[in-house]
Amino acid sequence: GAGVSQSPSNKVTEKGKDVELRCDPISGHTALYWYRQSLGQGLEFLIYFQGNSAPDKSGLPSDRFSAERTGGSVSTLTIQRTQQEDSAVYLCASSLVQGVNQPQHFGDGTRLSIL
Amino acid sequence: GQQLNQSPQSMFIQEGEDVSMNCTSSSIFNTWLWYKQDPGEGPVLLIALYKAGELTSNGRLTAQFGITRKDSFLNISASIPSDVGIYFCAGPDRGSTLGRLYFGRGTQLTVWP
Numbered sequence: 001g002a003g004v005s006q007s008p009s010n011k012v013t014e015k016g017k018d019v020e021l022r023c024d025p026i027s028g029h030t031a032l033y034w035y036r037q038s039l040g041q042g043l044e045f046l047i048y049f050q051g052n053s054a055p056d057k058s059g060l061p062s063d064r065f066s067a068e069r070t071g072g073s074v075s076t077l078t079i080q081r082t083q084q085e086d087s088a089v090y091l092c093a094s095s096l097v098q099g100v101n102q103p104q105h106f107g108d109g110t111r112l113s114i115l
Numbered sequence: 116g117q118q119l120n121q122s123p124q125s126m127f128i129q130e131g132e133d134v135s136m137n138c139t140s141s142s143i144f145n146t147w148l149w150y151k152q153d154p155g156e157g158p159v160l161l162i163a164l165y166k167a168g169e170l171t172s173n174g175r176l177t178a179q180f181g182i183t184r185k186d187s188f189l190n191i192s193a194s195i196p197s198d199v200g201i202y203f204c205a206g207p208d209r210g211s212t213l214g215r216l217y218f219g220r221g222t223q224l225t226v227w228p
Contacts, residue, residue, distance in 0.1 A: 004157070031214060042119070042203055042218030043158070056215065091157050095214065101146075101165070104216065106157030 002026075004107035006092050012113045015084060021077040021110045025094030032075050033093040033104060034067060043091060049075065050097075079112075087114045117141060121204055121219035129227050134191040136222045138204030147180050147187040148205040148216070158203060162189070194226050 005024040013019055025032050030051045035043040045059040049069040060066070064082075069075040079086055089111050093104040118141040128134060138147070146165055150158035162173050164180035164187060171178055177190045187204055201221040207214070 033214070033216075035216075035218075040220070042121075042220045043205070043216070045215050045217070048214060050214070059215070093157070101163075102214070103160045103163065104214070106159070108156050 004092055004094055004105055006090075006107035006110050008110060009108065010111045010113075012115065013082060014115050015082060017082055018078065018080045019082055019112065021079075021090050021092075021112070023075045023077070023092030023094075023107060025073065025075070025092070026105055028096070029094035029105075030072065030097050031095045031102070031104075032069060033095075034075070034077050035091045035093065036061075037089045037091055037109070039088070046077070046090075082112075082114045084114045087112055117217040119204055119206075119217055119219035121222050123222060124220070125223040125225070127225045127227065128194055130195060132194055134194055134198070134224060135188065136190075136202060136224075137186060137188045138219050139186045140206070140217075141185075143184040144187075144206040145184070146206045147178070149176075149178050149187070149189050150203045150205060150218075152201045152203065152221070154200070161202075191224075194224075196226050196228055199224060199226050 007022045033048040034046040037043050047057050047067050049055045064080045067077045089109040091109040093106045095102040095104045121138045149161045152158040162178040167184050168182050169180040175192045179188045203221045204219045205216045
């Protein structure tokens with residue numbers, strides 16, 4: 001596709017369940033980022049991947065959060081044993097290469113609601 | 116992490132008016148970015164600033180990189196209804212990993228016709 005694609009666009013689940021969020025970056029983009037946006041807040045960095053390098057996981061809020069990127073393309077963010085405070089919009093972005101001079105292109109996000 | 120403070124939090128203006136918003140940081144930034152987010156969509160980059168004192172325009176939008184490196188301003192001239200949205204400032208600080216961005220909380224802009 002032309003842009004960053006995220007699925008599902010909306011997810012409602014019960015507290016304690018695991019969820020998987022998917023991101024399909026722009027073709028050819030080697031850097032991929034996950035952010036979280038809580039209601040009325042700015043974006044909070046979670047994790048990024050650059051090529052085959054080890055990901056920077058320093059933004060993950062707890063060990064319930066994990067992400068992987070298979071084959072250098074599609075990425076999955078997994079949240080285990082979800083809590084109500086996990087409710088937020090999860091945004092994925094990609095850029096051609098890692099670096100601030102490379103604009104990050106965002107998907108439309110997955111809106112996650114934990115009941 | 117970095118603290119980016121945006122103001123105002125929200126603005127209600129009439130079509131045709133000019134808008135000004137700003138962002139300050141607790142430490143020096145080498146890059147300032149301004150994004151706009153429409154409802155239900157991801158942020159879109161409007162303007163990128165890479166040098167202290169730099170003034171850059173994109174149509175009716177003008178942004179400046181403060182000379183202290185701790186602030187930036189975004190101005191919108193002759194606002195129109197499609198300017199409605201949330202405007203975010205963002206950037207990495209010196210010590211952060213390249214590409215990882217910190218975001219302000221946003222300025223919600225409403226434009227009345």
